[in-house]
Amino acid sequence: MVTIEINGRPFEAEPGEMLLQTLRRAGVQVPTLCHLEGLLPSGACRMCVVEIEGQRGLIPSCAYPVTQPTKVRTHSARAVLARRTIVELLVANHPDDCLYCTRNQDCQLQDLVQQLGVRQRRYAGEKSRHIMDMSSPSIVREPSKCVLCGKCVRVCEEVQGVGCIDFIGRGSRSKIGTAFDDGLNVSGCINCGQCVVVCPTGALAERSHIPEVLAALRDPRKRVVVQHAPAVSVTVGEAFGLPVGADVAGAMTGALRRLGFDRVFDTSFTADLTIMEEASELVHRLQNGGRLPMLTSCSPGWIKFVETSYPESIGNLSTCKSPQQMMGAVIKSYFANREQIDPHDIYSVSIMPCTAKKFEAARPEMMRHGVADIDAVLTTRELVQLLHMHGLDLAEVPAENADTPFGERTTAGKLFGASGGVMEAAIRTAHWMVTGRELEAFTVDAVRGMDGVKQASVNVDGLTLNVAVVSGLGNACRLLDQIRDGRSDLHFIEVMTCPGGCVAGGGQPFGADVDAVRRRMQGLYELDRQESVRTSHNNASVKRLYDEFLGQPLSHTSHELLHTHYVPRDALA
Amino acid sequence: MIVVLPETTPEPDLESILAEYPLARRESLIPLLQEVQEHHGYLSRPAIVRIGQHLDLPTSKIYGVATFYNQFRFQPQGRYHVQVCRGTACHVKGSAAVFEAIKRELKIDAGQTSRDRMFSLEVVACIGACGLAPVICINDVFHASVTPQSVIKILDSYRKKAAKHDDQAA
CATH class of the missing domain: 3.10.20.740 (Ubiquitin-like (UB roll))
Known part of the structure; x- marks a missing residue:
């Protein structure tokens, strides 16, 4: 010391x-x-x-x-003066449109101006003028608001291993951009939004779907349904002064009904459904000499990354759609049929901790007969905005239950929100599928927590299942490289794009607060500790969906609705 | 103003240049960029992508480094490459006005190539001919004590020269 x-x-x-x-x-x-x-x-x-x-x-x-x-x-006076001068210089060429900015009142630059008492424009610089990049389905870049801190560049390259943006030019003409200064949509960007979360200003934001959702809510012909992802309910309370990590699913459901949504479904229900399909697929691959290790497919940033940078591993990806898209598919088929609604009249919204989900929902594979399964994706941040807009305070709204038939969930599905959760849920159900018995202890501590790479071995009736859990694509790259170089001990790998999983997703509150991420994760573990139904195969509504509609996991209907395929992509990484 | 030129395919000799750097990593980036530009006269998009693959670096990084340095061009050189000296002596003698006149005449900015590929424009810090200030250099021929008026005539003389040469060839 x-x-x-x-x-x-x-x-x-x-x-x-x-x-x-x-x-x-x-x-x-x-x-x-x-x-x-x-x-x-x-x-x-x-x-x-x-x-x-x-x-x-x-x-x-x-x-x-x-x-x-x-x-x-x-x-000291000297240090504070230096800081204030830096901020004065940063705002000298900054566009003065705070009132209209997505980051108004949630902006580090604005905070610094306030904290350091900048009250005068001592330096009158030429305003920064750059073309906005609205090419991406997930992320909007507004380089004129950029202060060139470089965090987006470093997260993209060092944490995510993508590196689709960098500094272009130099001196007063420097800016952040993609190769050849093209649109983000033709770059290697995987839409994860980690750049958005770390950006101190309004230079990066999600592509908002709020106007479309509001229009649908006001359209009398539309039946507007909404689903919310596992990580959202343990996050959104933060914006209303509730404890970080507290599960506010009930109040959120109530608030969504007050916003005018006809049905509120829980994406954790289709997380359970995903586990039924994915665990079956794993068991099938294990028993029939299928391609291993199997890689999870819930995280759309990861999927695009494999398609772009590791196309030779596409065959290892599970063919299961993500829970968002499974929900989208059963809403516009089973639910539409049950309620006698034309799928064209359903407007399906999802609330996700993720920006890449916006890209995923727009993938052509996610449409059937010209109808998209998911019509709009709101991030956790957009949900907060929508609630504020309608004067809804989650601390005040009474808790309500989600709607049938997709409202029931187990804690296994809820665990999807944390890195390792898909793995834990899959192990519970795969063990039951292979042995016909439940695990003695459901909790797999080795795959829990914030570590970027986690490994475990599970004994399933004498067979050792070796699994790995990685989050942050930089970690995934290193593991894929090991496999390419001959590592062959692993059977199943869960990959989450964002470090820590969806609780740290690109659609979550700004700031990348590691402590908050950990507490959201604890919130999910707490639910798993308290509740009694902890395995996806014991979700009664999932069973009913199979009995009434799908048949069994990997059935023809399942394949048609719940599974997908991937395409190698040519992009400038 | 941005002049968009047609996309080109990778230059055939690119692979032979890369072959000289078999185990190259990031430290070889700038020498490699310089050598490619020396051979092709500029850095084409396919060349930048291919260099990134060769060094196992993202394309954005190659582009970022290349745009940091004034020496790299991203458009093929024109038939006549115009270098405008913006060194101190030339500046004092009015090279800013000369540069503006050339840009107006050719409708391109520094680093660009005119649509007919006749002229490309480059700004150099000091060309080492301060006694002739302000000076421009076209395909290694120096033009001394130029003015905003005289440069137009000089550029015109190159256009005529090109036309005459093409006539004779035809």
Whole structure:
């Protein structure tokens, strides 16, 4: 330990750790724009500068390893003035349209202007003018609002292994863009939205579907149905001051009805359905010498990534559609039939923690007879906006139950929201399918938690099933490379695009707060701990759907509605 | 203004250049870009994509690095490559107005090539001929003490030269 003095008070620092880390542990708030937890410092924004005794210039604390006793002043007049000047320069060419910006009141740049007391335009710069990129079905880029912190570039390359954006040009003409400055839609972008979550300003946002959803809700001819993904109910309460990780599915259901949705379904129901199909597919592959390891297919960013960067692994992907698309398919077939509604008159909305789901819903494979199974996808953030717009406070709305026939869920389906959840749910059901018995202990601790790579071996009647769980596509790349180089011990791999799974998805609240992600995950585990129905095959509504409509897992109807195929994609990675 | 030129196929000698860098990684990127540009006169889209594949780097990264440096061009050179000196001496002697006049005349910006592929334009920091300021250089021929008026005539003389040459060839 090294004792350093922070603003006159002694504090124990870990030798070698970056000073910013020490300051945060000491509860001293130094602002940052370019810092990303867990990645190497870039030192680009200089917001975290401090005065260190014996050093002439101001030192960026994010890139200063503590090695010896020293005296640090974090808020000296000089440091604060430097920070304020940086912010003044950043806003000098920034478009002044905060009132109309998606990030109004949820913007780090705006916060800094406020905190540092910038009240005058000391530098009158030429306004930044760049063409907006609206080419992507998931993400809108507005480079004129960019402060060039570079977080999107680093997340895309270092965390996700995609690298479809980078700095273009230099000096005052620098901007972030794709190869050849083309649209995001023709780049290797997988629509995961991790760039959106880390962006400090309004330069990156989801492509909003709110106008379309509002139009459908006001259209008397439309029966508007909605589904919500497992991760959403343990997240959306945060925006209404409820505890992070608290499950507000009931209040959210009530609020969605008040918004005018005719039916509120739970995507966790089709997560259970996915498990029935996917576990059956796994057992089938294991027993018939099918292609292994089988790779999960719930995460649409991951799917596009395989299609683009690892097309030779397409055959390893499960053919199961994601829960969103399974729900879409059964709504416009079984439900439409049951309720005697023409599928054309159903407007199917999903609420997802994800931006890639917008892309997935628009895939041509996800349409039947010219009708899209999902008509609009709202992110968790858009849901919050919609609730605010209608004066609905989740802390006030009484809890209500989801609608039949797709409202019942087990905790296995709910676990889909966390990295490792699909695996855990699949193991529970695969064990039952193979042995006819339930597992003695349902919880598989080895696949829980925030680690980017998790492995476990499960004994199924003498057969050892080796599984791996990865989240963050950078981790997936490394595992796929190992398999390409001959690693052959794994049978089943769950891959989630975002680090930590859907609770950290690209449609979740801005800021990439790792602690909040962990607590949302705990919220899902808590449900699994408290409730009694914990296996997808014991979901009574799923059983009924098979009895009345689908027959059995992997049946002809299942294949038609619940399974899909993938295509190699030529994109500029 | 953006001049869009037709997409080209990878230049045939690209593979032979890449073959000189068999185990190349990111540190070889700039030498490789320079060599490709030397052979082709510019960095074509297919060349940038192919270099990325060769170095196992995203295309966006290659494009990002290449656009950082003024030396790289992304459009093929014209029949006549015009270099405008914007060094200190030329600046003092009015090279900014000369540059503007050329851009207006050719309807292109620095780094671009005219639609008829007759002229391409490049800005250079100092051409090393300060005594002749302001100076421009067309296909390695220097033109001294140019003015916004005289450059138009100089460009015209190259157009005539090209027409005459083509007539004779026909």
